[in-house]
Amino acid sequence: MKDINKEFQKAASLISNSEKILIVSHRNPDGDTIGANLALKQVLSGTGKQIVSACADQIPFSLVFLPGSTNIQIPINPEDFDLIIAMDASSTEQIKYEEIIAIINKKKIPVINFDHHATNKNFGTVNIVNTDAASTTEVLYEFFKFLDIDLIPQIATCLLAGLYSDTGSFMHSNTKQSSFNIASELLSKGASITQIINNMFKTHTVEQLKLWGRVLENARANKKGSIVSKVTQKDFDETGSSPRDLTGIINYLNSVPNAKMTILLAEDTKGNVKGSIRTQNDDIDATKISGKFGGGGHAKAAGFTIPGKIVSEEVWRIEKLD
Numbered sequence: 237m238k239d240i241n242k243e244f245q246k247a248a249s250l251i252s253n254s255e256k257i258l259i260v261s262h263r264n265p266d267g268d269t270i271g272a273n274l275a276l277k278q279v280l281s282g283t284g285k286q287i288v289s290a291c292a293d294q295i296p297f298s299l300v301f302l303p304g305s306t307n308i309q310i311p312i313n314p315e316d317f318d319l320i321i322a323m324d325a326s327s328t329e330q331i332k333y334e335e336i337i338a339i340i341n342k343k344k345i346p347v348i349n350f351d352h353h354a355t356n357k358n359f360g361t362v363n364i365v366n367t368d369a370a371s372t373t374e375v376l377y378e379f380f381k382f383l384d385i386d387l388i389p390q391i392a393t394c395l396l397a398g399l400y401s402d403t404g405s406f407m408h409s410n411t412k413q414s415s416f417n418i419a420s421e422l423l424s425k426g427a428s429i430t431q432i433i434n435n436m437f438k439t440h441t442v443e444q445l446k447l448w449g450r451v452l453e454n455a456r457a458n459k460k461g462s463i464v465s466k467v468t469q470k471d472f473d474e475t476g477s478s479p480r481d482l483t484g485i486i487n488y489l490n491s492v493p494n495a496k497m498t499i500l501l502a503e504d505t506k507g508n509v510k511g512s513i514r515t516q517n518d519d520i521d522a523t524k525i526s527g528k529f530g531g532g533g534h535a536k537a538a539g540f541t542i543p544g545k546i547v548s549e550e551v552w553r554i555e556k557l558d
Contacts, residue, residue, distance in 0.1 A: 244382040246362045247348045254285065254319035254346075258312065261291040262325040263332035263541075264510065266483070267401025267436055269324035270295055272350060272372045274304045275394035276321065279385055288312065292332035296480045301435040302397060303390040314339050319346055322360065324372040324398075326353040326532040350375055352402075355523050355532035370410045373398025377418055389426030396427040397436065404487060405437060409516075409536055437484070446475035448485045451500065455489060461496035463489050466546050469503045479504050482512075490514040497522075503546055512539045 251257065259277055261269035273289050280287045289308045299305055314320065314336045328337045339345050340359055349360025352369040369375045373395040380387065387395070399419060403411045406419075423429060440448075447467065455465040472478055482502055490498040497515040504510060511529065513522040514537050522538035531540025 240364065240366065240378070241382060243362055243364045244379055247364060247379070248383060250319055250346050250348060250362060251280065254317075256286045256317045257288070257319045257321060258314060258317040258336075259287065259289050259321045259323060260325075260331055260333065260336060261289075261308075261323050262330040263292050264479075264539075265291050265293060265295050265299070266324075267299060268371045268373055268398035270299050270302060270305065270308070271394040271396075271398030271401065272323040272376050273308070274302050275373065275376060275380075275391050275398075276323070276350075277304060278388075278391050278394070279380065288317070290333075294480065296483045297441070298436045298439060298483060299397070301431055302394055314345070317345065319348070321348045321350065323350050323376075324352075325349075326351060326356040328357075328359050329530065330532070350379075353532060353534065355527065368412075370408075370412060370415045371399045371402035373402075374415070374418055377422070387422070387425040389428065392422040392425035392427035393431065396422040396429065397432050400429075400432050401436065405433075410534065441477075441481070443475055443477040444481035447471060447477040447481050448488075450475060451482070451485050452488070457492070457495070461494065463492050463495045463498045465489060465500050466548075467500070467502040468546050469505070472503075479510070486512050486514050490516065496520060497525075501546055504541075507543055507545070508541050509544050509546060510539065510541045513537070 259273050261273045277287050277289050290312045291308050295305060295308060322331060325331050328340050331337060340347055346361040349363045350372055351365045352367060352372050352375055354367045356365045364375060366375045377395050396419060399415060403415055450471045451465050451467055455463055457463055479502060486498060486500045496517045497520055500512045502510050513526055515522050521535045523533050523535055526533055526538035526540040529540035529542050531538060533539055
């Protein structure tokens with residue numbers, strides 16, 4: 237990307253000259269987009285400006301522990317703000333708010349775009365997109381260093397939650413030495429790794445476990461080496477769960493030995509099907525597959541959302557016995 241310090245300076249100037257700032261996370265939020273959102277809000281809240289955090293979808297129960305999570309708004313009027321900051325969204329479509337997308341497309345309000353996805357469309361007035369970073373919170377951490385921000389434990393926890401989330405507990409292939417260096421620095425600033433682990437990876441409701449059982453029961457391996465599973469609205473209704481409870485299950489599906497790719501298809505409550513793709517195969521780029529359906533992500537982890545519903549089909553055949 238361009239000289240990142242120059243982009244940092246442009247972003248700092250936009251923030252300094254704004255009084256009402258909207259920080260928005262992407263739809264179907266994860267630990268990175270929410271961690272980045274809340275970390276920046278805490279830093280800017282001490283400046284006397286009006287700061288609002290927003291996300292079009294409700295955040296997962298596993299992220300409610302993050303400081304400030306209960307103040308994330310869903311209904312908003314973007315025209316009330318003079319600056320929009322997008323967190324971890326590779327395109328305006330991922331923001332989901334039609335009102336915000338219209339404002340961005342018409343360039344009515346300046347936009348700062350913080351991200352780390354290679355598929356980012358650079359839709360911002362200022363685009364701080366570092367594809368070498370493991371998470372958007374890692375990009376934000378460098379921005380805070382540029383601003384000489386003294387991180388308090390609450391901010392450090394939000395940043396580490398994003399890093400921990402997007403590296404899959406430091407198990408994904410995007411984990412680098414810099415990931416551990418930054419994690420170490422955040423821990424020294426008081427980040428609570430215990431809270432992160434317990435809430436994001438060790439806390440599951442009975443309803444969620446029942447839903448995961450459905451996902452695992454529906455899993456199939458096809459002849460091309462892909463693991464595929466699905467979840468319908470009926471599964472959510474019968475287990476008393478919601479789409480938020482799917483967080484984390486695809487990593488179990490992706491652990492099947494010799495599987496080239498894993499795909500989880502899930503209906504939502506608004507007539508859409510969300511596809512999540514994971515792969516450990518270096519010859520497969522998940523973003524290229526998700527891109528065919530208007531999605532995006534990383535080479536090893538990507539997703540998409542399309543209108544529709546899941547219909548099961550069975551095929552019968554007769555095999556001749558020896």
